Amino acid sequence: MLAERGVLLSDGATGTNYQDMGIEPGVAPEEWVLDQPQQVSAVHRRFARAGSDIVLTCSFGASSLRVLDGPLAGRAREVNIRAAELAREAVGDEVLVAGTMGPTGQLVKPLGPLGHDECVTAFAEQAAALADGGVDLIVLETFFALEEALWAAEAVRSATDLPLVISFSFDQGTRTMMGLSPADVVAATEELALTALGANCGRSLDDTATIVSEFAQTGMRTPLWVKPNAGVPQIVGGDVVYPEDPESFAARV
Numbered sequence: 001m002l003a004e005r006g007v008l009l010s011d012g013a014t015g016t017n018y019q020d021m022g023i024e025p026g027v028a029p030e031e032w033v034l035d036q037p038q039q040v041s042a043v044h045r046r047f048a049r050a051g052s053d054i055v056l057t058c059s060f061g062a063s064s065l066r067v068l069d070g071p072l073a074g075r076a077r078e079v080n081i082r083a084a085e086l087a088r089e090a091v092g093d094e095v096l097v098a099g100t101m102g103p104t105g106q107l108v109k110p111l112g113p114l115g116h117d118e119c120v121t122a123f124a125e126q127a128a129a130l131a132d133g134g135v136d137l138i139v140l141e142t143f144f145a146l147e148e149a150l151w152a153a154e155a156v157r158s159a160t161d162l163p164l165v166i167s168f169s170f171d172q173g174t175r176t177m178m179g180l181s182p183a184d185v186v187a188a189t190e191e192l193a194l195t196a197l198g199a200n201c202g203r204s205l206d207d208t209a210t211i212v213s214e215f216a217q218t219g220m221r222t223p224l225w226v227k228p229n230a231g232v233p234q235i236v237g238g239d240v241v242y243p244e245d246p247e248s249f250a251a252r253v
Contacts, residue, residue: 084133
């Protein structure tokens with residue numbers, strides 16, 4: 001599909017849509033996969049109707065390490081399979097379903113407790129479950145530490161041969177929390193034969209434009225994945241408000 005069309009449109013902000021639907025503060029979106037599956041399906045269908053070529057499963061925080069201390073502890077495989085099934089049932093075969101996997105939330109040793117073996121085990125389990133649920137590709141997104149991203153990629157490759165995307169969060173402007181630049185991640189991943197590489201979330205559309213330029217200046221041969229926030233959200237009267245409206249966001253994209 002990418003070879004035929006050149007540009008594919010992904011979906012938007014899942015968490016923000018769930019907030020608009022009334023998800024309670026402190027409830028992880030992944031809990032809705034089992035508790036409110038009709039809401040999860042509704043979001044996927046809305047994005048497909050809006051023209052998305054790709055929808056992402058509600059599985060970003062569903063690795064066994066990330067759910068370890070919550071109500072989904074011990075149910076990572078179940079959640080990921082169901083998240084994939086809900087997305088596929090909602091959009092059919094005309095829209096690509098991407099199994100999304102986020103970081104564990106732990107820092108890599110020696111800064112934190114995360115080691116290679118437990119990281120690879122957790123991500124391999126998640127990738128295998130998403131593949132069994134019927135996704136078309138795997139997206140590792142919002143990573144900020146190079147080691148964890150590379151371990152996650154290793155895990156995915158051990159579990160499935162599905163196409164793989166890696167996306168970093170440059171939430172310090174044009175650098176990740178661990179100081180990585182676009183050039184750093186291009187150099188570190190060039191041997192992985194990725195389907196796409198890029199950035200998601202971040203701070204502002206101005207920063208994202210700079211990040212895109214930095215990626216382009218590396219001469220990267222991998223297709224670019226860009227999924228920015230509509231600016232930095234603010235809390236206004238109890239609501240989450242983004243500074244960019246649909247018109248200004250579309251114009252910048």
